[in-house]
Amino acid sequence: MSDKVYRASTTAPVNIAVVKYWGKRDAKLNLPTNSSLSVTLSQADLRTLTTASCSASFPASEGDSLLLNGEPSDISGARTQACLRELRSRRAALEAADSSLPKLSTYPLRLVSENNFPTAAGLASSAAGFAALVRAIANLYELPASPSELSLIARQGSGSACRSLFGGYVAWRMGDKADGTDSMADQVAEASHWPDMRALILVVSAAKKGVSSSSGMQQTVATSGLFRERITTVVPENMAIMEKAIAEKDFEKFAEVTMRDSNSFHATCADTYPPIFYMNDVSRAAIRAVEAINEKAGRTVAAYTFDAGPNAVIYYQEKDTEAVVGTFYHVLQGADIGGWKSADIKGLKPTISLDENVAGLLKGGVSRVIMTGVGEGPVKTDEFLVAEDGTPAKR
């Protein structure tokens, strides 16, 4: 029995949906009530790095383990277990077909994962986390699986994780099979197709963590009288318009659907009983600011969208940086917040002055910004978080 430690590392990106996933038709398999579409964000700013390792020398009594941002993380949950089981069984099939292969499927897994952004930012890190976990183990096991095939597995860990297996513009097709084998992601367009898509994230501190998206969406499915219309009519229309807008790099259409779909999603949350509110007065001020920016520009240069929290994600094109980022930068200038990239904000002039109330809410409520843009999918890397001897790397 060899003492060799097998290792594989990958990074995986965060994605922010422009047509939202909200609602499961099968909670166990993470099958959604509707398709969704997202933009993958650059890993230079937001990414998870995961090393998967295994070895016959790892004590079996230890079992599989995950160290996340330096802390042991519970992987006994059904979602993580489903991912590990699927990946192992695929490896076991390869081993059964070729007896020369080492029996990695029988070794305990040591997984170590780190985000390059603060968890406190309240950004959904589970998508990047499960995408990196699945991609890293697939690399370790040398599975001949396409990103779409891996998306089937990542989906079972966290629905939106399936979209983080691709870069650029990514659709998660809901599928209609009961076993979920057709509920997977595909790439609508490469990042290079429309590379000047940028995102400004306004991190808004919530007084209190809201309802988790996993339980929130099921409350919506169960109680919102308006939800059915969203999944049967609104989202299918939004998906079709959005795919065309991306194909044509039509920012006005992209922006309108992005804003309308975010509104529709939060409307179904507000229609849940009891109601779920993720946005607060600061979030709404960000909407008013985007509206003012677009009005001043005389065309749609910015689009807001909100996930299951108060943070605003504002999409814009690089050419409109001054109109969009310039406005927020000048409003927030006095506030002591981090995240501005000096190269990107240098020389930006304020193009409009916002309503006093809107400006005051933003200034008081935005705790940091993240400036990023569309980016690539998971990338294999030689940066390992597990040393050659199998010990987790020092942080």
Next chain:
Amino acid sequence: MSDKVYRASTTAPVNIAVVKYWGKRDAKLNLPTNSSLSVTLSQADLRTLTTASCSASFPASEGDSLLLNGEPSDISGARTQACLRELRSRRAALEAADSSLPKLSTYPLRLVSENNFPTAAGLASSAAGFAALVRAIANLYELPASPSELSLIARQGSGSACRSLFGGYVAWRMGDKADGTDSMADQVAEASHWPDMRALILVVSAAKKGVSSSSGMQQTVATSGLFRERITTVVPENMAIMEKAIAEKDFEKFAEVTMRDSNSFHATCADTYPPIFYMNDVSRAAIRAVEAINEKAGRTVAAYTFDAGPNAVIYYQEKDTEAVVGTFYHVLQGADIGGWKSADIKGLKPTISLDENVAGLLKGGVSRVIMTGVGEGPVKTDEFLVAEDGTPAKR
């Protein structure tokens, strides 16, 4: 020609819907996209007093006029004109049939109107205003019209005004005729049927007046993808459950539909493009407070509802005053706000302590309260705002 000044005075109540009117299928005739149902509130706390007067001695050159809260008010708008025209033509028909009647329909009208509550409270006063105007002129003209018939006229002034022609529990049936002759109000139950229905209004100061309900609802009709489901499915179900709940004095059902329908209405506002937000963080804190009160009570003792503004209206039954009013009174006690009725709050003990964040928002955002309850419809009165000689009474 006589110099006699004919006068009639009436009061009319405010009503707060528990199934909301939002959306017109005919903007000119004020025909709604859905039926609605409201509770008429006591005129001891909230009412409009209107005196209608006319005289052959009033100069024709002066035309019709309205003095509202001491200020001349424009009545040239199409909605007010529609009401005056309808009332005059009914009077003219009486005069044509009986030549002994004075030709009041040909005299200029002097209308004087006063609210017993501050306009600044942001309470929809147009419902009480139009109901009082129509009822006062109908009295002046001695029209043999039922409240339902008058509701057809008041509806053309302000949709929800048609519900203020009755006391107690009132439905506005949307009707289906193109000319609107079947779109009128009727009484679902007298106030005396369920007299212990109380309302605590938390007046929340808005930083800025939101979109007017009249234009807001038409934006919703035109742009919300979820609105159709509300009017075709959600509201008809809510109307049916609500009528049954009132008939059976089933507060739990009444409360659930009230809260769900308010949520549904504001959800369609949030789904409007661009989105309309009437509620703010203080409004949402009121919702969380009601949820906490109900949870502590182990049954539903309070129900929130919000109109086109941030004020919370909280329905409860008199027996639950301590659980409901006691909680809000003790949270708001330190804040210098008016409206508490000392007799009603005397000895109320705090039953729960609210979440710190919720309490802080309420304390900082509620500017006054109004304690009231279900009440009667318009009442004829001998209190005149126009003197016998035709001059407006001194305020």
